[in-house]
Amino acid sequence: MVYHIPALLDESIEWLRVLPDGVYVDVTFGGGGHSAEILRRLKKGRLIAFDQDEDVKMNIPDDNKFLFIEQNFRFLKNNLLYHGIKDIDGLIADLGVSFHQFDEPARGFAFRHNAPLDMRMNKSAxxxxxxxxxxxxxxxxxxxxxxxxxxxxxxxxxxxxxxxxxxxxxxxxxxxxxxxxxxxxxxxxxxxxxxxxxxxxxxxNHEMEFLKEMLIQALDLLKSGGRLVIITYHSLEDRLVKNFMRSGNFEGLEEKDFYGNIQTPFRVLTKKGITPGEEEIKNNNRARSARLRVAEKI
Ligand SMILES: C[S@@+](CC[C@H](N)C(=O)[O-])C[C@H]1O[C@@H](n2cnc3c(N)ncnc32)[C@H](O)[C@@H]1O
The missing domain is CATH 1.10.150.170 (Putative methyltransferase TM0872, insert domain)
Structure with missing residues (x-):
C-alpha cells in the first residue's frame, strides 16, 4: 500500500525556491514526497525533517544531506539549535494526517473502520x-x-x-x-x-496550538528572503496561516507605523492561496481540500 501521495508537490517545491546550498526544513516528513524533491535540488545544502509518527522512519532516504528528527514540530527551534542551525532558507509544512495514518485501521482516524478510538499521530502520547x-x-x-x-x-x-x-x-x-x-x-x-x-x-493532537507554536518559531528562524510554504486542509488552519502571513499574528490585525504603512514581517506571495487543479484531484481525490500559501520573510 502506498504510504502517501503528496499534494501540490510541483507548486509547493517551486514556491520554496530551493537554493542548492541552502538549509531547509520539512516539518511534516510523512512519506517523504516533498523532502525527496527538495533533496533533488540540493548540492551542498541540508534538509532537516520532522515527524512525530515513528512509522515514517521506513521512508528515510539514504542521503548525507538529510537529517530526520522524530519530534513534534512544536520543538522546531530547540532541535535546530541543538544541531547548530540558527537560521534557515525555507520551511515547508504539509499539515494533517498521511494516507498511511488514515488507512491503517488500528490508528482509529477513520470512521469507516472499526478500531480503538485512538487518533494519536504520536503513538506514545x-x-x-x-x-x-x-x-x-x-x-x-x-x-x-x-x-x-x-x-x-x-x-x-x-x-x-x-x-x-x-x-x-x-x-x-x-x-x-x-x-x-x-x-x-x-x-x-x-x-x-x-x-x-x-x-x-x-x-x-493539539493541532491548532502546535501549528501556532511552530509558525512563531519559523518566523524567528527564517532568513530575510527565506520562504514559508504551508499546505492546509481545512478552513480553520487556513485562516490561521493566512492571518499569520499577512500580519505576523493569528488574528490578522494589521499594525501600522507612524506614516500609516502596514508593519508585517512577511511579503505574501500567493494572495488567495493555490488549490489543486482538476487533473490532480482526478488522480488524488484526497488532495481536493488542500490549499497552499507562501510568504517570504522581509
Ligand atoms: C500530510 S502528511 C505529510 C506528507 C508528506 N508531505 C509527504 O510528501 O509524504 C502529514 C505528516 O505530518 C505529521 N505531523 C502532523 N503534525 C505534526 C506535528 N505537530 N509534529 C510533527 N509531525 C507532525 C504527521 O504525522 C504526518 O506524517
Missing amino acids: AITAASVIESFDEASLSDIFFNYGELVNSRRIARQIVKARKEKPLLTTEDLVSAVRGVVPRGQENKFYAKLFQALRIQV
Whole structure:
C-alpha cells in the first residue's frame, strides 16, 4: 500500500525556491514526497525533517544531506539549535494526517473502520480520542465539535455522547458512531462523521496550538528572503496561516507605523492561496481540500 501521495508537490517545491546550498526544513516528513524533491535540488545544502509518527522512519532516504528528527514540530527551534542551525532558507509544512495514518485501521482516524478510538499521530502520547470522549465535560465536547468540526448541532452531539458514556464507555470508532447516530442529518452521514472525526483528531493532537507554536518559531528562524510554504486542509488552519502571513499574528490585525504603512514581517506571495487543479484531484481525490500559501520573510 502506498504510504502517501503528496499534494501540490510541483507548486509547493517551486514556491520554496530551493537554493542548492541552502538549509531547509520539512516539518511534516510523512512519506517523504516533498523532502525527496527538495533533496533533488540540493548540492551542498541540508534538509532537516520532522515527524512525530515513528512509522515514517521506513521512508528515510539514504542521503548525507538529510537529517530526520522524530519530534513534534512544536520543538522546531530547540532541535535546530541543538544541531547548530540558527537560521534557515525555507520551511515547508504539509499539515494533517498521511494516507498511511488514515488507512491503517488500528490508528482509529477513520470512521469507516472499526478500531480503538485512538487518533494519536504520536503513538506514545498520553491522550487518545477515547480519553477525550470519556473525560471531557459536555460543554468542552460541544466546543470541540463546534470549533474544530464546524458542526452546528454540537450541543446535541455532546449531549448524546454524555448520555451514551453513562451506559458504557465509548472505546471504539463504532461505539462513537452509534452513540451519535440519532443526531446525524439525514443524507449527510459521511460529511457529518468526517467532521466529527476531524474535530476529535485536532483536539487529540493539539493541532491548532502546535501549528501556532511552530509558525512563531519559523518566523524567528527564517532568513530575510527565506520562504514559508504551508499546505492546509481545512478552513480553520487556513485562516490561521493566512492571518499569520499577512500580519505576523493569528488574528490578522494589521499594525501600522507612524506614516500609516502596514508593519508585517512577511511579503505574501500567493494572495488567495493555490488549490489543486482538476487533473490532480482526478488522480488524488484526497488532495481536493488542500490549499497552499507562501510568504517570504522581509
Ligand atoms: C500530510 S502528511 C505529510 C506528507 C508528506 N508531505 C509527504 O510528501 O509524504 C502529514 C505528516 O505530518 C505529521 N505531523 C502532523 N503534525 C505534526 C506535528 N505537530 N509534529 C510533527 N509531525 C507532525 C504527521 O504525522 C504526518 O506524517
